[in-house]
Amino acid sequence: MAQRATAALLAVCVMAHLCTMIVAVRGGLTAADILGRTRGSAAWATFYSVFVLAVAIHAPIGLRTVIAEWLQWRGRAADACCVAVGLFLLALGWRAVAAVTL
Amino acid sequence: MASNLDVDVWRGAAQGAYRRYEVPRQDSQTVLDVVTWIQRRLDPTLAYRFACRVGMFGSCAMTVNGKARWTCRTHVAKVVQGNRLTIGPLANLTVVRDLVTDMREFFDKWARAKGQFSPTATRRDDFARIPPASPARREVDVAIECIGCGICYASCDVVAWNPAYLGPAALNRAWTLVNDSRDGEQAVRLAAVAGDAGCHACHTQSTCTERCPKLLSPTASIAGLKRATVRAALKGEL
Numbered sequence: 001m002a003q004r005a006t007a008a009l010l011a012v013c014v015m016a017h018l019c020t021m022i023v024a025v026r027g028g029l030t031a032a033d034i035l036g037r038t039r040g041s042a043a044w045a046t047f048y049s050v051f052v053l054a055v056a057i058h059a060p061i062g063l064r065t066v067i068a069e070w071l072q073w074r075g076r077a078a079d080a081c082c083v084a085v086g087l088f089l090l091a092l093g094w095r096a097v098a099a100v101t102l
Numbered sequence: 103m104a105s106n107l108d109v110d111v112w113r114g115a116a117q118g119a120y121r122r123y124e125v126p127r128q129d130s131q132t133v134l135d136v137v138t139w140i141q142r143r144l145d146p147t148l149a150y151r152f153a154c155r156v157g158m159f160g161s162c163a164m165t166v167n168g169k170a171r172w173t174c175r176t177h178v179a180k181v182v183q184g185n186r187l188t189i190g191p192l193a194n195l196t197v198v199r200d201l202v203t204d205m206r207e208f209f210d211k212w213a214r215a216k217g218q219f220s221p222t223a224t225r226r227d228d229f230a231r232i233p234p235a236s237p238a239r240r241e242v243d244v245a246i247e248c249i250g251c252g253i254c255y256a257s258c259d260v261v262a263w264n265p266a267y268l269g270p271a272a273l274n275r276a277w278t279l280v281n282d283s284r285d286g287e288q289a290v291r292l293a294a295v296a297g298d299a300g301c302h303a304c305h306t307q308s309t310c311t312e313r314c315p316k317l318l319s320p321t322a323s324i325a326g327l328k329r330a331t332v333r334a335a336l337k338g339e340l
Contacts, residue, residue, distance in 0.1 A: 001335055004332065068264065069260070
């Protein structure tokens with residue numbers, strides 16, 4: 001369920017992110033230009049924070065299936081490893097969001 | 103047409119080897135004809151299963167040149183590579199001996215997926231009236247002809263990677279029962295097919311659909327189960 005819900009959310013987020021990047025690159029925005037728009041913006045902060053959260057839920061669930069099927073690794077230790085990866089993604093992602101929006 | 107086939111047949115169980123036999127080629131010869139010829143004329147110790155030999159029961163399913171096939175319904179001419187054939191037991195199942203596999207796990211999973219009909223009516227009730235053209239009955243009709251041959255199960259990568267996965271045949275049968283309005287165990291069935299080993303483990307690779315000799319689509323049935331379980335979960339019924 002969580003996997004499908006976050007997948008739906010990510011479909012939207014990824015499309016939005018791609019459009020943003022294309023607009024930024026085609027528009028010839030510099031790093032300074034971009035930061036000028038994202039710094040202090042509650043909207044960008046919210047959007048990317050939600051995006052990171054969705055990734056941090058979606059990726060570990062998928063990883064759990066992959067390691068179970070390819071490495072035949074199942075059980076508590078495998079699950080704990082996936083949770084750890086999720087937390088790691090959350091930390092890295094939110095740190096990045098903070099860096100460009102605060 | 104070369105006059106002889108070089109046929110490599112698996113001999114042994116989990117441990118074993120392919121042994122080569124030379125078999126005369128004939129018109130309209132099927133792979134089962136080849137196996138039968140070997141067992142009757144060359145090597146009576148060869149173990150294999152068959153029943154009707156005319157395309158009804160699916161007992162003669164084997165791996166032929168790497169793919170699971172219904173051997174009485176597979177013409178040699180269609181699958182032979184030059185004059186070579188390689189015949190082995192069905193994959194993803196324990197080999198009993200030579201070309202015979204232990205089908206117990208296949209059928210145990212069928213039971214675990216709640217692939218049995220649970221009646222709600224008694225002999226005193228009138229017949230259930232099910233319009234053949236109703237959407238639910240149509241869903242059942244396209245999936246009901248499964249003969250339990252095991253070809254889909256043997257062809258499924260997820261079955262190979264996930265020992266607990268119920269498999270395409272069991273889930274296909276569960277789907278026909280999910281759509282059967284006479285059945286009284288729908289909640290139990292959806293719970294049975296919803297777990298880690300259930301319909302959501304399917305990656306839609308569709309080898310089952312590609313290889314099913316009855317032209318069924320377990321992939322479509324499993325997709326139906328995915329929809330049904332998600333719907334039930336969102337309604338809080340699961």
